[in-house]
Amino acid sequence: MKILAVDTSTVSGSVALLDGETLTAEWTLHSAQTHNRRLLKTVEFLLKEAGWNLDQVEGFAVTTGPGSFTGLRIGLTTVKTLAWTLKKPFVGISSLDALAAPFGFSSLPVCTLLDARRNELYCAFHLPAGKGGVRRVGACETISPERVPERILEPTVFCGDGWLLAGDFLREKLGDLAIGTPGIYHVIRASVVGEIARMRFLAGESDDPLTAVPLYVRASEAEVRNLRHALAAGTVGG
Numbered sequence: 001m002k003i004l005a006v007d008t009s010t011v012s013g014s015v016a017l018l019d020g021e022t023l024t025a026e027w028t029l030h031s032a033q034t035h036n037r038r039l040l041k042t043v044e045f046l047l048k049e050a051g052w053n054l055d056q057v058e059g060f061a062v063t064t065g066p067g068s069f070t071g072l073r074i075g076l077t078t079v080k081t082l083a084w085t086l087k088k089p090f091v092g093i094s095s096l097d098a099l100a101a102p103f104g105f106s107s108l109p110v111c112t113l114l115d116a117r118r119n120e121l122y123c124a125f126h127l128p129a130g131k132g133g134v135r136r137v138g139a140c141e142t143i144s145p146e147r148v149p150e151r152i153l154e155p156t157v158f159c160g161d162g163w164l165l166a167g168d169f170l171r172e173k174l175g176d177l178a179i180g181t182p183g184i185y186h187v188i189r190a191s192v193v194g195e196i197a198r199m200r201f202l203a204g205e206s207d208d209p210l211t212a213v214p215l216y217v218r219a220s221e222a223e224v225r226n227l228r229h230a231l232a233a234g235t236v237g238g
Contacts, residue, residue, distance in 0.1 A: 009095040059088060060197075091197045110159065145170070
């Protein structure tokens, strides 16, 4: 099954083409530029270099969050449109699940952390599921770095760009219980997103591109401002 997978949930963007269990092509870039300036160009480039055309893609996958609100909207809108237009299967994948997936052969729990700004982190915990997989324990949430150590009771692998922000603090508080990872594991790779999607497709699972929405976890800054204005104006509550 030929799959086009995309991640735009952080400042790093990634696009991959998978043909069954084979990774045909992958592009990942860390850049301050918004994803809408390069996403479709990158998809077109990879398809051309791989000798594929868009009609040959049999399934589409994209990260749905949590992460950058703008990045999520760009990636999700683009991939949903392609899947709906071509009438091909579509799945949305949690960005934190994609971060944890490369540690499927670890025997240790995994804590995935992404920068949520406002001195907060998007966080989720995963446990080895056997045979190279991981399973998430609980929901994705927003948490302050100071609260993370409360959740750690045993040696735990940490990954994600949130570790780059809070790693020193967590090492100080947790000592040997905090196991950091190299920088390559702090980036979400579209190839991993595609592999998770492949397994879901094989299991007969898919999502509706018309109803799929980003997993924001918390309200956007604009929503918070609107709520504050409504409260100040006395139009909420009472």
